[in-house]
Amino acid sequence: MKKFALGLGVLLLAVVAYLAFWPVPIRAVSWKAPAAPGYVGPHAVNQKLAGLKLIDLGGEEGPEHVVLARDGKLYTTVLSGNILRMNPDGSGREVFAHTGGRVLGCYRLAPKRGGMFKPMRVLICGIPNVGKSTLINTLKGKRAAKTGDEAGVTRTEARIVLADDFYLYDTPGMLWPRIIVPESGYNLAASGAVGKNAYDEEEVAYELIAKLKADYPALMEARYALGLTPEAWAQTHDDELLEAIGRKRGALAGGGRVNIQKAAELVIADFRALHIGRITLETPEQFARWLKAGKQADAERAARKKKLREEGHISPERKPAKKTAPRKPR
Ligand SMILES: Nc1nc2c(ncn2[C@@H]2O[C@H](COP(=O)(O)OP(=O)(O)OP(=O)(O)O)[C@@H](O)[C@H]2O)c(=O)[nH]1
Ligand SMILES: [Mg+2]
Numbered sequence: 001m002k003k004f005a006l007g008l009g010v011l012l013l014a015v016v017a018y019l020a021f022w023p024v025p026i027r028a029v030s031w032k033a034p035a036a037p038g039y040v041g042p043h044a045v046n047q048k049l050a051g052l053k054l055i056d057l058g059g060e061e062g063p064e065h066v067v068l069a070r071d072g073k074l075y076t077t078v079l080s081g082n083i084l085r086m087n088p089d090g091s092g093r094e095v096f097a098h099t100g101g102r103v104l105g106c107y108r109l110a111p112k113r114g115g116m117f118k119p120m121r122v123l124i125c126g127i128p129n130v131g132k133s134t135l136i137n138t139l140k141g142k143r144a145a146k147t148g149d150e151a152g153v154t155r156t157e158a159r160i161v162l163a164d165d166f167y168l169y170d171t172p173g174m175l176w177p178r179i180i181v182p183e184s185g186y187n188l189a190a191s192g193a194v195g196k197n198a199y200d201e202e203e204v205a206y207e208l209i210a211k212l213k214a215d216y217p218a219l220m221e222a223r224y225a226l227g228l229t230p231e232a233w234a235q236t237h238d239d240e241l242l243e244a245i246g247r248k249r250g251a252l253a254g255g256g257r258v259n260i261q262k263a264a265e266l267v268i269a270d271f272r273a274l275h276i277g278r279i280t281l282e283t284p285e286q287f288a289r290w291l292k293a294g295k296q297a298d299a300e301r302a303a304r305k306k307k308l309r310e311e312g313h314i315s316p317e318r319k320p321a322k323k324t325a326p327r328k329p330r
Contacts, residue, residue, distance in 0.1 A: 128173025205264030
């Protein structure tokens with residue numbers, strides 16, 4: 001032990017001697033700070049801001065941001081969701097637009113964030129393939145995140161620095177762990193929010209056709225020209241319609257048979273590319289109805305499962321996995 005301490009002492013001495021005596025190319029010289037000149041030059045006291053005039057926002061709270069636009073008007077965003085427009089002197093104030101939400105930005109939502117030490121961190125999240133990465137690229141003003149016309153393009157979380165004190169996080173699209181509303185599952189698949197391998201194109205195409213023939217028969221006729229009246233579209237079976245569309249569009253297999261898989265892909269692609277037209281797949285009222293039915297079916301399923309478990313027909317419920325602490329953002 002003594003030997004070790006002695007050795008350590010010698011080593012320390014050697015390091016100190018090296019740092020103290022080894023010649024280095026820097027020569028230390030003394031520096032005398034000049035006397036402060038006082039408030040002169042650009043810092044001299046002036047009256048340039050003496051004429052400042054507070055612009056009345058008419059009871060609105062804000063502004064967060066003000067822009068003097070090319071039309072010579074001031075535009076400003078306020079808490080109510082309004083965008084106000086006025087002359088530079090504040091006269092002629094009017095509501096230019098109502099955004100329907102809070103236009104005041106992230107700093108108001110997270111007032112303790114800001115500056116280099118506590119940068120604003122904003123997570124962009126949503127279902128797959130809805131334009132999250134595209135939004136980030138637009139905000140950044142250049143292609144910083146990979147985008148593509150399919151679900152699952154962004155595979156890992158990525159940080160995009162908008163400013164020294166403002167980070168955006170691009171995230172992979174997320175869906176619910178279980179979709180209890182079957183109609184939503186089909187609609188998500190048709191709209192491209194579900195990965196290609198997670199659904200059956202034929203099944204989704206049939207569901208899509210069932211909806212379109214009922215709600216948009218004229219658009220379907222305009223696209224596929226099957227020579228059917230709206231009533232005939234609504235009354236013809238989905239199988240027959242998909243086959244007729246496939247035949248019309250040349251999605252054929254050997255022997256003159258229709259390649260149904262190809263026809264299904266074609267209808268889905270047409271729908272996504274707006275070739276059929278502008279389509280609304282569901283309304284909030286419809287969804288509320290489906291959700292109610294979905295929840296009921298789910299509860300019945302859970303009750304059946306519980307009964308089977310109690311009767312010993314199926315294995316006991318597994319304990320939920322231990323939760324790990326969420327990763328701290330960088
Ligand atoms: N028409 C239209 N297309 C858009 C818009 N925004 C994005 N897109 C297109 O939608 C597709 C998906 O865009 P992404 O930005 O990759 O979508 P994402 O949400 O990041 O997708 P994932 O990373 O897969 O979850 C791309 O082909 C974009 O060009 C938009 O505002 N209008
Ligand atoms: Mg993405």
